[in-house]
Amino acid sequence: xxxxxxxxxxxxxxxxxxxxxxxxxxxxxxxxxxxxxxxxxxxxxxxxxxxxxxxxxxxxxxxxxxxxxxxxxxxxxxxxxxxxxxxxxxxxx
Numbered sequence: 001x002x003x004x005x006x007x008x009x010x011x012x013x014x015x016x017x018x019x020x021x022x023x024x025x026x027x028x029x030x031x032x033x034x035x036x037x038x039x040x041x042x043x044x045x046x047x048x049x050x051x052x053x054x055x056x057x058x059x060x061x062x063x064x065x066x067x068x069x070x071x072x073x074x075x076x077x078x079x080x081x082x083x084x085x086x087x088x089x090x091x092x093x
Contacts, residue, residue, distance in 0.1 A: 012040075022036050023036070
């Protein structure tokens with residue numbers, strides 16, 4: 001179980017790194033068909049199904065995924081479009 005957890009976290013870190021690097025190099029808004037974004041959501045879904053949780057200091061009592069995204073948008077105004085784009089994706093609750 002610990003190895004699976006470690007692998008999931010490593011995959012999540014890698015997918016975030018690839019997503020950020022590729023989106024910065026393209027300099028455009030990401031859409032739902034963008035492969036690195038699809039990979040990020042797939043890995044995130046696996047992490048959530050596995051039961052991995054963020055540190056309490058980051059997510060607090062709110063167990064929704066939107067809390068960390070909104071916190072990121074407040075701390076880094078340039079990333080506000082990320083949360084808005086994620087909320088606008090079809091099938092995201």
